[in-house]
């Protein structure tokens with residue numbers, strides 16, 4: 001006998017299904033759009049780092065660091081510290097250039113060996129760069145003073161901790177957890193990049209409210225010293241919760257926010273290119 005009840009419920013079930021399918025797609029495309037913009041922006045940063053620092057250092061050695069705006073970039077006779085700065089800059093290219101590649105699913109599935117080796121190299125460089133960064137901060141200082149020292153050192157601790165957790169889950173073959181911690185690692189390791197594009201986006205759009213350019217201090221800089229990695233981490237958690245949730249409104253809201261964030265990120269990248277990186281050449 002035909003189950004009329006079931007047939008009557010079918011269109012409703014299909015409608016609900018198509019609505020939650022749409023919400024899932026909005027979230028997915030929103031995340032991919034934000035990621036594509038971010039990857040482009042990070043690769044532009046790598047091009048800047050290599051094009052600006054490589055000819056300087058290869059041509060003039062450690063001493064050339066003194067011509068840059070890095071605080072205490074070159075200290076005569078301090079070979080370990082000077083080496084830490086050079087290492088920090090060159091390893092940055094692997095981190096900022098390689099990080100986005102690790103998150104592209106097509107690369108992971110088509111070239112698993114490449115993914116594994118780049119993953120190992122990424123973890124090794126991210127930890128080494130953070131240790132070199134800690135050495136630079138506590139021996140030579142940092143733009144932004146004491147608060148920035150604490151904020152960026154906390155970032156270094158988060159980077160090293162998240163790297164260890166991501167590797168632990170990879171070794172235990174818990175791929176779901178590995179991916180989540182790898183995403184968190186990507187966010188904190190991108191702090192330096194978020195800092196620069198966020199600061200320039202703020203300066204371009206507000207004229208620099210809360211920033212004293214002479215002393216490099218002020219309320220916005222205090223907020224952004226921690227915001228550079230805490231804000232991306234909070235947004236990532238919102239995205240992961242929306243992804244796990246069965247609530248289609250949560251997915252739609254997060255997906256929509258990601259489109260807006262992609263636009264904001266693109267604007268900030270433009271501001272950093274025009275205000276920070278291009279003027280160096």
Ligand code: HEM
Pocket residue numbers: 049070071088089091092093095096126129130133134135136137141142143152153155156159189190192
């Ligand atoms: C792991 C990811 C990191 C990458 C990819 C990275 C990359 C870079 C790059 C490319 C620069 C030169 C920037 C420019 O010319 O505008 C730089 C500067 C600097 N980095 Fe890092 N860095 C990272 C993490 C850290 C950490 C964790 C610390 C400190 C604990 C740190 C401390 C510094 C300092 C002190 C400078 C000098 C300029 C300034 O005061 O901002 N970095 N970094």
